[in-house]
Amino acid sequence: MASRPLIKPRKIATQQRSRATVDALVQATARILVKEGFDKASTNRIAAVAGVSVGSLYQYFPSKEALVAAVIERHQQEITQMVRRELAGVLTESIDKAVHKLVTVAVKAHRVDPKLHRVLAEQIPRVGKLEKLETFNRENFALFSAYLERHREELRIDDLGLASYVCVTTIEALTHNAVLHDSRMLSDQTMEALVDEAARLITGYLKK
Amino acid sequence: MASRPLIKPRKIATQQRSRATVDALVQATARILVKEGFDKASTNRIAAVAGVSVGSLYQYFPSKEALVAAVIERHQQEITQMVRRELAGVLTESIDKAVHKLVTVAVKAHRVDPKLHRVLAEQIPRVGKLEKLETFNRENFALFSAYLERHREELRIDDLGLASYVCVTTIEALTHNAVLHDSRMLSDQTMEALVDEAARLITGYLKK
Amino acid sequence: MASRPLIKPRKIATQQRSRATVDALVQATARILVKEGFDKASTNRIAAVAGVSVGSLYQYFPSKEALVAAVIERHQQEITQMVRRELAGVLTESIDKAVHKLVTVAVKAHRVDPKLHRVLAEQIPRVGKLEKLETFNRENFALFSAYLERHREELRIDDLGLASYVCVTTIEALTHNAVLHDSRMLSDQTMEALVDEAARLITGYLKK
Amino acid sequence: MASRPLIKPRKIATQQRSRATVDALVQATARILVKEGFDKASTNRIAAVAGVSVGSLYQYFPSKEALVAAVIERHQQEITQMVRRELAGVLTESIDKAVHKLVTVAVKAHRVDPKLHRVLAEQIPRVGKLEKLETFNRENFALFSAYLERHREELRIDDLGLASYVCVTTIEALTHNAVLHDSRMLSDQTMEALVDEAARLITGYLKK
């Protein structure tokens, strides 16, 4: 994008190419997963869709598992970034607002790529190094703990870790199921209602 | 057709043998799933562990999928029976008691065969006719709705279906995760604490 | 059919039952072959359709091959009987008439059970003891030879065996193909034309 | 893309390897069919005999059926090429000569690979996309029709299609049976006699 000198180090060109190949592979994998399901996502097929050879695939990913892991990670990161963005400044907000925002963001997180999310959640066997898909847990657990810590005196909390666990797990479950399974039946209106209910559930639990 | 005392009809002998084979197969499947994971559960291996031939397997189960489905169903039924037993009479109990009981039962349900439950939840690709594992949903959803209906005036409920969804999903998620993932870290004491917290969460949500 | 004494020897009853079972099996085989093809004709399926157990099937037929052979033989015999009936007295007829009758009968023979005939001809691998399906050959070869012998002086024949071979093979081929493959396209009228042509072919060849 | 002398494009090297594999597979199939019959021609066995892996087999042939089809096609093409070569110029020849040549060629066609021809004709179930083996029909039907058309005035023909059908079918049947079944008994001398008889049969039928 910036003006470039006439000679670029080959290494960078190479790295760019590598990067492009890796991206293409991850994207192809995600695409096949969404469109045809895990069963159809063979390495040969992935390579073909990515426009590279199987050999190249194995140049960049040591196994099929690693490829799927990359898809999961990429998806996770997209979500994490979005959540971080949306939740900036939440620490200083009131409980009601904060919790409502949290739930809203959780819904939004599941809507980043719901089809992919569903496939990852339902079709990928959690075996080997393939971790559980955690939309709203790891990083957000910390965030939530921090919030609780900060507002501790306003809240009715004994065990902070336990409370965080309860809240984060609950929000994750409610929004995950709502978005990924019942979304056809759920109008935006009902979704709002659900968000409100979930917020009330958590708020009631936390407040003194 | 004539009365033949002392001699059992062949059909029963037959049914017994069949039944034994079917049982052996389902058990073998569950055992392999637990001990070695879904990947290792090939039809030949299952038959071998069951002590029958692959042919017999396919005499009773049209596909590998059907076998796994049978394992799921059997597990589901064990849980359902236990839940039914434990929850008899819950309809007439107070909210506090009822909800506490519900959460306690949910924990117990996940402890029926936690290893199997975990494999079923995490390693079985939800593809084809293989439904989601629902420990605490379908039948219990109805039960919960009935409870809420009955105690409606004592409660703060707008949308009964929505409230049921929120409660059932929440209890399921909290207990599922606690039992199946963090159980190593969770002492019985902490578990009790969790149950209390979950109960408080739900109770606070429902009460006026 | 005749009036029967009150007591029949059990052996006969048994024989009748056996006979009935055998018939049922052969019929079931033929039926499955016609309706679903050779691939679907497994011994278990045949037994089921015949209303007996696989065990019984093997009581009467040592192998699947034997069963198919029985179907072929039964079909062959039906044809042979029909041909014999229709061709009685042909020996004394004139060449024109005799040959025309022969061709007509050949067509009729292929129409005894054309669907079965086609399956037997096309789907049954001629392996082991399974012979070629010969509608119009073995017995009729002899008959034809006899005719030629008898009318030798009217005919232009060097090698009687060779002439028989030529005629019988030709008639068989022309009628077989016409009836079994092109019968949809062939109107009765065209069929008649074909019969006439075939007759002319053979007659021209035989006559001085 | 640039001209690269002395270096063959990779594609060709690749194509050569592929081609060799495909050839080996088709040859192996034919060999097994001839030597051991259709029953023994399993895909694994074919691959083994071809000196490649089953995986390679399925890289080039989508099914066992496709492999057999390839053998049939290859055989058919060999025959077709031979027939075309031998029959060049037949259109302008006299009836006697033309018909005699035709029959002679038909015999020769069946002698291209008689054992294979026999297996293909007798053991391959005509199921799915596997067509009838037609040594002397499709293309030659057209050729024969053309001949009759051209010589129509010299001949006694009403229905040209019908006449072609009669002649082609007859020649095919006579030579097929003679070469493939009775060839042990048939000396070259008898074979010549048969050819003469067949030619006389057809000629007599066509001539005015």
Place this chain on the structure above:
DNA sequence: TATGAATGAGAGTTCATTCAT
């Protein structure tokens, strides 16, 4: 004798992975 549950060799096929080019 009839039954049908049980057998198990073997079929066709797939696919993650390797490696010569």
Place this chain on the structure above:
DNA sequence: GATGAATGAACTCTCATTCAT
């Protein structure tokens, strides 16, 4: 590096046949 042909273990499933009841 990139290619893609080749690999082959492993899988699901079938079916002619046997044999305990």
